[in-house]
Amino acid sequence: MxxxxxxxxxxxxxxxxxxxxxxxxxxxxxxxxxxxxxxxxxxxxxxxxxxxxxxxxxxxxxxxxxxxxxxxxxxxxxxxxxxxxxxxxxxxxxxxxxxxxxxxxxxxxxxxxxxxxxxxxxxRQSPHSRMASLWPDNKQTRHSRLTLTIPRPANPEVVPSAPPIENLIIDDDAPLQSGSAESSFVDSSSSTTENLSKRQDEGSSNAASSCIICYEAPIEGACVPCGHMAGCMSCLNEIKAKSWGCPVCRTKIELVLRLYAV
CATH class of the missing domain: 1.20.58.80 (Phosphotransferase system, lactose/cellobiose-type IIA subunit)
Structure with a gap:
């Protein structure tokens, strides 16, 4: 003893x-x-x-x-x-x-x-442990949560908060190249980037611009098609690989898009 x-x-x-x-x-x-x-x-x-x-x-x-x-x-x-x-x-x-x-x-x-x-x-709890705590272990429970908390639009013509990207291959590790696809997405997401910049200019805390998963790296990626800017590229790519869904709305992540604020 x-x-x-x-x-x-x-x-x-x-x-x-x-x-x-x-x-x-x-x-x-x-x-x-x-x-x-x-x-x-x-x-x-x-x-x-x-x-x-x-x-x-x-x-x-x-x-x-x-x-x-x-x-x-x-x-x-x-x-x-x-x-x-x-x-x-x-x-x-x-x-x-x-x-x-x-x-x-x-x-x-x-x-x-x-x-x-x-x-x-x-x-001593690791960022990955905090990440795992955001999702229930049971897939059926996760599905039930999606159906209860995320209403589906009645009109299929409704455009999601970030535009769907089709026939476009993006390298997560390299900057976006100039072109029509880049212009269309940057234009459509400019309001989101401007809102984030305004919150930072108004003196919001560091936690508001940090990844909600690891709380350390800056927010630098967006989930497609829902468009939520919620975390760093490392955490979002890991979430996508595990098919856990967007950490904000649990929508299935088709693509993790790196964003660059100017």
């Missing part, structure tokens, strides 16, 4: 060292009882319990194995044995309450550790 209170570790046996005089072990035992009395007055039962266990360990498991113990004063031995019996009786009385307190403290430590790990995990 890396957190909380470990009674066994706090009261491990003290091995006898014959180079240390026996009287120092007795002195240590007396000091433990003095400190235990302070904890008793403070109603600090956990530390009191630990010190009493240490005292019992020194008297019963360390001092009797010292080479000078057999020749030590008999009256002194009897006195410490009586104190040991009183300590053992107090330990038995304290045990149930101490166990409850230790369990309570350890649970609090465990809860704090779990909260810390969850916060650390959230801070």
């Amino acid at each position: 890396s957190w909380g209170i470990n009674i066994r570790e706090a009261t491990r046996k003290i091995e006898v060292d014959h180079r240390i005089p026996l009287k120092f072990y007795y002195k240590t035992a007396d000091n433990l009882l003095k400190q235990a009395n302070i904890y008793r007055q403070e109603n600090n039962i956990i530390d009191l319990y630990i010190l009493l266990l240490r005292y019992a360990g020194i008297i019963a498991e360390t001092i009797p194995f010292h080479r000078d113990y057999s020749a030590s004063n008999h009256t002194e031995k009897i006195s410490y044995k009586k104190k040991l019996l009183d300590v053992l009786r107090e330990l038995e009385c304290l045990r149930p309450q101490v166990e409850r307190e230790i369990n309570k403290v350890n649970r609090e430590h465990a809860l704090k550790e779990q909260i810390r790990l969850n916060n650390a995990s959230s801070s």
Whole structure:
């Protein structure tokens, strides 16, 4: 256990060292009882319990194995044995309450550790994890969401927010070449580009011009045919490859078009 209170570790046996005089072990035992009395007055039962266990360990498991113990004063031995019996009786009385307190403290430590790990995990969440959270895992659920939230135009003649592009091959990694196809699309999307420029000129936040998927790269691509400018080319191409649909309206992406603001 890396957190909380470990009674066994706090009261491990003290091995006898014959180079240390026996009287120092007795002195240590007396000091433990003095400190235990302070904890008793403070109603600090956990530390009191630990010190009493240490005292019992020194008297019963360390001092009797010292080479000078057999020749030590008999009256002194009897006195410490009586104190040991009183300590053992107090330990038995304290045990149930101490166990409850230790369990309570350890649970609090465990809860704090779990909260810390969850916060650390959230801070390390990758942009792709945030991207995946925008779409439900179940395809049927995704389809139901589309049919509920995206009304289809009754008139098939209605033009989408961005014009459909037919018989046009566009290299995502290269700028658009001059020509009639480029002119028609740039003209039709000029209002969208102007609106975006106006929002930036009016002092909107950086988040408004950043990719809504990774929150890092600038918005540089549009989904065709819906025409929503929602993300960077890297994120939008990955969404198109996974057939997830536009991140704004979930319309199927036929093409990701790179836009260049002048």
